[in-house]
Amino acid sequence: MPVRGRPVAAVALRRGARAAWATGLGLRRGRAARAKGARELRLACEELGPTFMKLGQLASVRPDLVPPEVVFELERLRERVPAVPLDEVRAIVAAELGAPPERVFASFDPEPVATASIAQVHRATLAAAYRPVVGEPLPAGAPLAVKVVRPGVAEAIAADVAWARRWLARLARWPSVRRWRASALLDEFEASLARELDLRREGRFADRFAFDFADDPRVLAPRVVWRHTTRRVLVTEYVEGWRLSELGDAERAGIDARGLAVHGAEVFLRQVLVHGRFHADLHPANLFVTPDGRVCYLDFGIVGRTEPAQREAIAQVLVALAYGDPGRALRASRALGLEVPDALVPAVRARVAELVATHLTGPAPTDLRGFAFGFLAMLSDLRIAIPEGYGLLVKALVTVEGVARALYPDIDILRTAGPYATRLVAAQLLRPERLRARAPAALRAALQELLA
Amino acid sequence: MRHDGPEPPSAVERLGRDDRSQDLIRLLAAWALVHESADDAWKAAVARGEAGRPAGPAGPGGPGDPGDAGAFADGLAALVAAEKERLKARLREPAGGADAGARDEGAIGRQLEAVAFELAELRGRLESLEASIDALLARGAPADPGADPTG
Numbered sequence: 001m002p003v004r005g006r007p008v009a010a011v012a013l014r015r016g017a018r019a020a021w022a023t024g025l026g027l028r029r030g031r032a033a034r035a036k037g038a039r040e041l042r043l044a045c046e047e048l049g050p051t052f053m054k055l056g057q058l059a060s061v062r063p064d065l066v067p068p069e070v071v072f073e074l075e076r077l078r079e080r081v082p083a084v085p086l087d088e089v090r091a092i093v094a095a096e097l098g099a100p101p102e103r104v105f106a107s108f109d110p111e112p113v114a115t116a117s118i119a120q121v122h123r124a125t126l127a128a129a130y131r132p133v134v135g136e137p138l139p140a141g142a143p144l145a146v147k148v149v150r151p152g153v154a155e156a157i158a159a160d161v162a163w164a165r166r167w168l169a170r171l172a173r174w175p176s177v178r179r180w181r182a183s184a185l186l187d188e189f190e191a192s193l194a195r196e197l198d199l200r201r202e203g204r205f206a207d208r209f210a211f212d213f214a215d216d217p218r219v220l221a222p223r224v225v226w227r228h229t230t231r232r233v234l235v236t237e238y239v240e241g242w243r244l245s246e247l248g249d250a251e252r253a254g255i256d257a258r259g260l261a262v263h264g265a266e267v268f269l270r271q272v273l274v275h276g277r278f279h280a281d282l283h284p285a286n287l288f289v290t291p292d293g294r295v296c297y298l299d300f301g302i303v304g305r306t307e308p309a310q311r312e313a314i315a316q317v318l319v320a321l322a323y324g325d326p327g328r329a330l331r332a333s334r335a336l337g338l339e340v341p342d343a344l345v346p347a348v349r350a351r352v353a354e355l356v357a358t359h360l361t362g363p364a365p366t367d368l369r370g371f372a373f374g375f376l377a378m379l380s381d382l383r384i385a386i387p388e389g390y391g392l393l394v395k396a397l398v399t400v401e402g403v404a405r406a407l408y409p410d411i412d413i414l415r416t417a418g419p420y421a422t423r424l425v426a427a428q429l430l431r432p433e434r435l436r437a438r439a440p441a442a443l444r445a446a447l448q449e450l451l452a
Numbered sequence: 453m454r455h456d457g458p459e460p461p462s463a464v465e466r467l468g469r470d471d472r473s474q475d476l477i478r479l480l481a482a483w484a485l486v487h488e489s490a491d492d493a494w495k496a497a498v499a500r501g502e503a504g505r506p507a508g509p510a511g512p513g514g515p516g517d518p519g520d521a522g523a524f525a526d527g528l529a530a531l532v533a534a535e536k537e538r539l540k541a542r543l544r545e546p547a548g549g550a551d552a553g554a555r556d557e558g559a560i561g562r563q564l565e566a567v568a569f570e571l572a573e574l575r576g577r578l579e580s581l582e583a584s585i586d587a588l589l590a591r592g593a594p595a596d597p598g599a600d601p602t603g
Contacts, residue, residue, distance in 0.1 A: 094587075095587060095591070096583075096584070096587055097583055097586070097587055098583070098586045098587035098588075098589070098590035098591070099590065132576075133569070133572040133573055133575070133576045134569070134572070200577075200580060203576075203580075204573070204576075207569075207572075207573060207576065208573075211569045224576065226575075226576035226577070226579040226580045226583075227579040227580070227582070227583055228583060229576075229579075229580050229583070230580055230583055230584050230587070231584075
């Protein structure tokens with residue numbers, strides 16, 4: 001067994017044995033048993049390091065590939081990675097920018113402000129003024145965030161993926177493992193990590209995001225300093241503020257928390273429904289609230305995309321859910337690729353109506369997470385395939401609800417999003433090209449009325 | 453029921469003020485302009501609307517009652533007829549008129565902003581490439597015997 005294989009196999013066996021015990025060697029079925037198995041999987045990912053952490057994070061946004069219990073458990077993955085020694089950081093900066101950080105920047109803080117499985121971030125100050133792609137110029141002395149890819153991470157990931165591929169081929173003999181379509185997840189994981197390891201992509205999306213929201217004074221994306229940015233080093237302005245995950249009552253009192261939460265939901269909908277590109281790795285640690293009450297979006301490593309036809313269907317689903325119309329939500333879902341066999345339609349419609357009544361239209365604030373969990377679990381129980389884009393969207397909406405609640409715990413996200421989605425649906429229905437396509441039939445009916 | 457405040461706008465008046473409804477009215481006007489049967493229908497509806505309009509405020513159930521479905525159709529026809537005349541006038545103008553000019557300017561402005569962004573993006577990419585090339589050159593440069601390779 002290769003050197004890496006031994007510790008991985010040890011953790012997998014230990015956690016697998018615990019999961020087997022918790023589920024009565026697989027004899028106890030049901031959600032509670034599956035949840036216990038999912039918890040062991042999450043703990044195994046945390047123990048196994050960067051590759052498995054990223055694999056777990058990727059699986060946590062893919063309810064189309066993994067069971068809902070695993071999706072919602074993997075959200076809780078917490079990175080516990082040690083900082084990279086300063087000498088190694090200096091060597092990477094020197095290799096990427098031709099000089100060590102002390103010569104590239106006016107100052108460079110040897111202590112990282114954040115460490116993660118892929119990269120770590122140091123503070124620095126800009127040596128000479130710089131004109132960014134979007135926004136006002138940055139003056140000399142401006143505070144910077146220098147993100148540096150951890151040394152050897154690409155090689156470690158490649159080795160772990162190769163190892164995981166060998167084991168998957170063996171485990172694929174079990175139907176329950178085959179059902180997870182783990183091989184597809186691994187392929188996608190490799191491609192996604194290759195993109196994430198190139199920090200220039202993240203910088204380009206940050207610029208695009210800033211351009212898309214240039215008309216919105218409450219949205220902020222850090223300006224990128226391209227002359228110090230390469231594949232393994234990303235330099236942006238350093239934005240002062242509080243991470244949403246660290247926002248205490250005192251900070252919340254000084255800002256319009258409800259306004260920012262509502263606005264945050266609208267910004268997300270605008271990304272999904274208007275621009276067709278969205279920040280797919282939103283969580284409270286990736287959002288800052290600035291002292292002047294703006295929200296700064298960070299870490300554009302994972303980006304989702306929506307096509308125009310999908311955008312329209314997504315808006316229809318949202319409006320249908322906001323107004324408690326399960327039939328319409330299911331019809332619009334078909335346009336997103338969700339195929340419910342005819343024989344199952346009555347059962348699905350009844351279950352969705354029940355979930356809508358329980359989680360979305362009752363007297364209590366809507367619980368999008370509860371609805372999504374129940375909905376995905378139902379699809380999983382009925383063996384109805386979940387299209388990739390659909391799964392990502394459901395998960396992203398739940399995430400937006402979580403982010404908005406981190407700002408303002410009492411927010412009702414669906415009722416907040418409802419009017420915005422309704423306006424978008426109305427605007428889409430009244431688009432001239434759409435009217436031209438649909439007008440002849442409507443006009444014929446109108447003329448018959450007029451001539452009667 | 454009557455109230456002393458200003459009359460609330462009727463459904464047709466509200467329709468005429470809304471930007472998105474304007475698209476629908478423009479489309480109907482264009483349809484009426486190019487299709488004789490549709491045009492006749494609008495003209496008949498406008499004539500019915502004018503003939504049925506009372507001198508004073510509309511009474512409930514009367515032909516001018518804002519809640520009457522027939523009155524709504526006639527009012528809509530009037531809006532379409534007016535739009536059709538504006539459309540005709542615009543078509544007669546050599547360069548499409550002032551509205552078209554303003555719309556064009558808005559569209560050109562947005563396109564210019566998009567082009568400026570793409571140019572700036574391109575500059576960013578070039579600066580990043582330049583940094584990478586400088587780093588490669590620095591690595592390939594003859595070693596300074598007194599210099600630390602990382603600083």
